[in-house]
Amino acid sequence: MKIGCPTEIKAQEFRVGMTPDAAAEAIAHGHEVLIQKGAGVGAGFEDSDYEAQGARIVDTAEAVFDEAEMIVKVKEPQASERKMLSEGQILFTYLHLAPDRAQTEDLIASGATCIAYETVTDAKGGLPLLAPMSEVAGKLAPQMGAWTLQKANGGRGVLMGGVPGVFPARVVVIGGGTVGQNAAVVAQGMGADVVVLDRSLPRLRQLDDLYKDRFKTIYASKAATAELVAEADMVIGAVLVPGAAAPKLVSREQLSGMKPGAVLVDVAIDQGGCFETSKATTHQDPVYEVDGVMHYCVANMPGAVARTSTMALNNATMPFMLALADKGWKTACADDPHLKAGLNVHAGKLTYAAVGEALGIDVTPVDEVINA
Numbered sequence: 001m002k003i004g005c006p007t008e009i010k011a012q013e014f015r016v017g018m019t020p021d022a023a024a025e026a027i028a029h030g031h032e033v034l035i036q037k038g039a040g041v042g043a044g045f046e047d048s049d050y051e052a053q054g055a056r057i058v059d060t061a062e063a064v065f066d067e068a069e070m071i072v073k074v075k076e077p078q079a080s081e082r083k084m085l086s087e088g089q090i091l092f093t094y095l096h097l098a099p100d101r102a103q104t105e106d107l108i109a110s111g112a113t114c115i116a117y118e119t120v121t122d123a124k125g126g127l128p129l130l131a132p133m134s135e136v137a138g139k140l141a142p143q144m145g146a147w148t149l150q151k152a153n154g155g156r157g158v159l160m161g162g163v164p165g166v167f168p169a170r171v172v173v174i175g176g177g178t179v180g181q182n183a184a185v186v187a188q189g190m191g192a193d194v195v196v197l198d199r200s201l202p203r204l205r206q207l208d209d210l211y212k213d214r215f216k217t218i219y220a221s222k223a224a225t226a227e228l229v230a231e232a233d234m235v236i237g238a239v240l241v242p243g244a245a246a247p248k249l250v251s252r253e254q255l256s257g258m259k260p261g262a263v264l265v266d267v268a269i270d271q272g273g274c275f276e277t278s279k280a281t282t283h284q285d286p287v288y289e290v291d292g293v294m295h296y297c298v299a300n301m302p303g304a305v306a307r308t309s310t311m312a313l314n315n316a317t318m319p320f321m322l323a324l325a326d327k328g329w330k331t332a333c334a335d336d337p338h339l340k341a342g343l344n345v346h347a348g349k350l351t352y353a354a355v356g357e358a359l360g361i362d363v364t365p366v367d368e369v370i371n372a
């Protein structure tokens with residue numbers, strides 16, 4: 001199969017869909033790899049690194065999309081990229097369709113087969129292609145929140161770790177999955193007083209077993225969430241209902257009860273955000289204020305540490321990329337129910353129930369398109 005990897009064009013996105021190592025593996029499996037000129041530079045990979053592995057460098061994104069049977073990317077295709085997709089082509093990348101009607105409609109219209117990293121599953125009920133980026137975003141969240149808490153950046157002027165004689169920052173993490181766990185560990189490591197809320201009791205038990213000396217766990221009832229948010233210096237939004245639009249857990253009304261200059265870091269923004277007042281921002285202009293509360297809502301946080309993130313992402317995507325290339329999407333999905341869970345759009349049909357529900361679009365069962 002011809003596998004193509006274009007340069008990411010989302011603002012300040014420096015990751016790349018394939019490392020030279022991933023290209024080498026695909027080539028060893030008998031595939032051809034096309035890399036857009038300069039695609040890896042932001043993550044520290046030169047064109048010559050890819051050429052040394054046998055990949056071919058092409059000048060433009062158009063050339064990649066024209067020739068490749070499968071496109072491997074990082075971020076959801078932007079409008080100009082969606083126009084280049086063609087019928088029968090495989091697109092393997094993050095999609096986050098539930099909050100994004102325009103993208104969903106364009107992908108359906110393209111006739112391509114679109115497999116979303118974030119809905120591929122594993123045998124333990126996890127999301128193996130989301131997890132590495134959630135680890136990164138979780139670790140970044142307290143760092144970005146701490147910067148935003150500084151007075152000159154609009155924050156309350158509270159130091160995460162405090163000093164002897166002065167309380168540390170109070171950090172509330174809503175959602176104790178991969179993002180939440182990593183955020184809580186780093187925030188606690190910075191010296192903050194940390195509470196993690198979740199609606200899953202098994203998950204709270206697991207976190208308590210691992211970290212009871214480092215942070216507290218609380219069941220995420222509406223009342224407990226409201227009380228803790230009102231007292232917080234920083235709230236990190238880290239919930240996920242896979243594939244679905246994020247539930248709104250802090251309303252605009254609640255902001256007036258928060259401390260002036262408190263910070264909301266909405267990591268769940270890629271699924272639409274879990275605070276009512278969240279709207280996606282960019283690394284260039286990451287923070288805005290509503291009713292005295294600072295919001296950090298960057299939808300591609302891992303792009304800030306593009307080299308670490310690219311390598312972590314490729315470690316996870318590589319076996320699935322190879323299965324798709326070796327077997328074609330249909331057999332690869334038929335053979336692996338976890339990859340099958342990644343299929344969101346095929347040949348003009350939406351195939352992911354939670355996206356259909358969020359956007360009011362008819363859904364065709366995955367098995368129907370696989371067996372067609």
Ligand SMILES: NC(=O)C1=CN([C@@H]2O[C@H](COP(=O)(O)OP(=O)(O)OC[C@H]3O[C@@H](n4cnc5c(N)ncnc54)[C@H](O)[C@@H]3O)[C@@H](O)[C@H]2O)C=CC1
Nearest residue numbers: 133134137175177178179198199200220239240299300301
């Ligand atoms: N902004 C960015 O750059 C990035 C965003 N993300 C996003 O971060 C979010 C979290 O991802 P993960 O931690 O990997 O998900 P996860 O599935 O590991 O964890 C989500 C947790 O939220 C909990 N939850 C669900 N509904 C809840 C509710 N109403 N109240 C409290 N807890 C609730 C679940 O029980 C689960 O423990 C996702 O939307 C993901 O796409 C991930 C990486 C980068």
Ligand SMILES: CC(=O)C(=O)O
Nearest residue numbers: 133270299300301302
């Ligand atoms: C998961 C995601 O949206 C990202 O890594 O940008």
Ligand SMILES: [Mg+2]
Nearest residue numbers: 270299300301
């Ligand atoms: Mg994102």
